Every structure is written in C-alpha cells, then in structure tokens.
Amino acid sequence: MFSNTQIKSFKKLQTPFYYYDLDLLSRTLNQIKEHGLSKGFHVHFAIKANFNFPILKLVKEAGLGIDCVSGKEIERAIEAGFKPNQIAFAGVGKTDEEILTGLRHNIFSFNCESLQELEILNELAFSCGKTANVSIRINPNVEANTHKYITTGLNENKFGITADKLPALFDLLPSFKALNLTGIHFHIGSQIRDLKPFADLCEKVNNLQDLFEQKGYQLEHINLGGGYGIDYETPDEEPVPDFKSFFDLFEHNLELREGQQVHFELGRSIVGQCGSLISKVLYIKEGIATNFAVIDAGMTELIRPALYQASHKVDVLTSSKPEKIYDVVGPICESSDTFQRGTLLPEIKRGDLVAIRSAGAYGEVMSSGFNLRERVKAYYSHKLENNNTGQ
Numbered sequence: 001m002f003s004n005t006q007i008k009s010f011k012k013l014q015t016p017f018y019y020y021d022l023d024l025l026s027r028t029l030n031q032i033k034e035h036g037l038s039k040g041f042h043v044h045f046a047i048k049a050n051f052n053f054p055i056l057k058l059v060k061e062a063g064l065g066i067d068c069v070s071g072k073e074i075e076r077a078i079e080a081g082f083k084p085n086q087i088a089f090a091g092v093g094k095t096d097e098e099i100l101t102g103l104r105h106n107i108f109s110f111n112c113e114s115l116q117e118l119e120i121l122n123e124l125a126f127s128c129g130k131t132a133n134v135s136i137r138i139n140p141n142v143e144a145n146t147h148k149y150i151t152t153g154l155n156e157n158k159f160g161i162t163a164d165k166l167p168a169l170f171d172l173l174p175s176f177k178a179l180n181l182t183g184i185h186f187h188i189g190s191q192i193r194d195l196k197p198f199a200d201l202c203e204k205v206n207n208l209q210d211l212f213e214q215k216g217y218q219l220e221h222i223n224l225g226g227g228y229g230i231d232y233e234t235p236d237e238e239p240v241p242d243f244k245s246f247f248d249l250f251e252h253n254l255e256l257r258e259g260q261q262v263h264f265e266l267g268r269s270i271v272g273q274c275g276s277l278i279s280k281v282l283y284i285k286e287g288i289a290t291n292f293a294v295i296d297a298g299m300t301e302l303i304r305p306a307l308y309q310a311s312h313k314v315d316v317l318t319s320s321k322p323e324k325i326y327d328v329v330g331p332i333c334e335s336s337d338t339f340q341r342g343t344l345l346p347e348i349k350r351g352d353l354v355a356i357r358s359a360g361a362y363g364e365v366m367s368s369g370f371n372l373r374e375r376v377k378a379y380y381s382h383k384l385e386n387n388n389t390g391q
Ligand code: LLP
Pocket: 046, 049, 067, 090, 091, 150, 187, 189, 190, 191, 225, 226, 227, 228, 265, 266, 267, 268, 269, 304, 308, 361, 362
C-alpha cells in the first residue's frame, strides 16, 4: 500500500501522525458520484467521522452535503464552504444554543429525535420569527448486525422516535406552527457490511410513507442515514466500498413518490480507508506466549480497538524479515490499549515504522488528551509528494 518514497518521507516526520491518501478519497468520491449522485440521490458526509479541512474540501468539490451532530460541526461545515441548505442536523441531545445556531443559518433540516425536542424547536423557531424544516428521525427497530455500541435503530436504543409514539406525533404536529415537516429520517447503525439490514429498512420506510400519507403528509425527502461498512481486515482488497450495490439496493427497494428526494449520511465508507495512523516502534518485549511490540501511538490517538474491540490491520513498513507473533500495543496504562493480539508480522525492531490502517473515520476525531498527550499532526498525500510536509 505504501511506496518507498512515501516511507522515506514518513521517516523524516515526528511520529505518531495521521496520513491521508487524498487520491484514494477522490476515487471513493467518484464512485459515490457515479453510483449515487447520478441517480439523483443526495449524499451528506457525516462530518463527525473526520472534520479536517483538506478532506472537507474534496467532499465539497464532489458535490456532497454535510450531516452534523453539534453546533460546532454546523459552524465547521460553513467555514469549509458548505451551503446551509446542504446541512442536516441530527442528535438526540441538541442544546438550545445549538438549535439557535441551526436556525440562524437556515439549515436544510433538523432531524428531530423526540416529541419534546420538536416542542422546543418550535418554541425557539417561533421566538426568532423563523420556520424550521424538520425531518422526524424514526427508530425503525431494525437489527443492523453490528457491534452493540454502534447499533442505533433498535427499540432499546436512545435514538429517534419509536413507532408507538407516532399517534402522539400526529396529534401534536398541527400545533407546531413554526415547524415545516419535510421528511423522515433513519440511521440504523454503523459498520454494516451486509446489505440485508438496509433492505429491511426500506421495507419499514415504505410502510411508514403510507402511514404519513394517510395522515395527509406528503414527504419531500426520505433520509436513510449512513452506516455502510468497510473492509478492515484486508483494506487493500477493497479500498473503495462497493457503492454500486449499496445505492442499487435503495433504488430497487424504496417505493418513492413523484419528485421525492432521497438523502444519505455516509461517514466511514467515505473516509475510513484513506487514513492511516503512522507510528514508531519503541520497544520489543518478549512475553510468555507472544512478543509485545510497544509503539508510540495509543488509544489516545485511535480509540476504536479499546472501545469497540475493533481490529485495524497493522502493516510493518520498514521490515521484510521472516514473521513472528506479536501483540502490537500502545504506551497507555490500560490493557485495552492494544491494536493487534497474536498476529504474525515481519520481525520488528526498535525504530521500525508501522501503519495502522483504515483509520480515516472516527480516528483522529476521537483522539483524547489522556495522560496529557498532545494531539498528533495530520499529513496529506499531495503535500508529502510535493516534498512539503506542512499541514
Ligand atoms: N447519520 C447519523 C445520524 C449518525 O449518527 C451517524 C454515525 C452517521 C450518519 C454516519 O454513520 P457511518 O456512515 O459513518 O457509519 N465511533 C464509531 C461510529 C459511530 C457512528 C455514529 N453515528 C466507530 O468508530 O465505529
């Protein structure tokens, strides 16, 4: 995956750092254009996955909008040049200030997650003399077959309005004079590799559309959220997710009404594969059943293995010696600070460089200052190739 020239450039940089392959990001965006946007679908990039400006620039140039979950994300998207009418705002706990930020900018849609939130949004919009465009986030009770921490569309999850609350919603809606109901919104979870849950979602959406119509609501748009997964085990075999199958499934399974828009909010599938965390080996320690390769990146830079038992492929960039068994671990005083366990890797020595792959989504953005560790830098392929290592 990495060329000798890239590895030579990496050797000159202070580790750990994030490295983003913008050419791969462009290729990924082209597939979204070819298979999604070409069908008239609207795709919003879930900015929570990665909010770095060079990434946002390419996303914007490809014609995508943004999905936000905080007021600061709305501001970031606008700073990056996205138009307010390209911004959707979800989140189960929007503060009054965040709602006011969205109202001030006249964003495309507030994806509302509870009856009480609708009430508050109505009050705040009324007090500003505005009408807020609202999409109701419905919890469809669909099993996403993914890690339980990133499952969001089951009755037991805190997200969205469950079906039993819909009668109350229909009773309340006419009294919300400062709200304009434009659509319905769903997001069933993340890292969904199998398409079946999305087919189940389409079935629920079709039934709900009928229900909204019976109640006299013509929905302008349907927002299916994000959640499409990536290949963490063998990233070089599938650097760009199969967007054709993904978008075709929705095209074939949704029963759309004339003129109705379809929106998606994809995060991981857009930026996951283009990012790697590059780290240096500090120590090699012989264990009883394994060898520990202690690297200078830890759960402070990439928390996914510690939080979701996620496995990110580790490539050794500077050794091609015969393989040995390693646990690749970080420096933090937590046993969960482990990137790989019992993995065969080319023999490693102090000073070798490793790449922790598929770290472009929910990597850098979830880093923390635990142990007073500093935020690491990010480098981008086009700058390194031009021999310029600036941010
Ligand atoms: N829309 C909404 C309302 C969401 O909550 C999310 C992600 C997305 C879209 C984008 O989902 P994606 O296409 O990226 O799967 N930190 C976790 C993932 C949390 C996802 C939260 N919501 C991880 O590292 O796996």
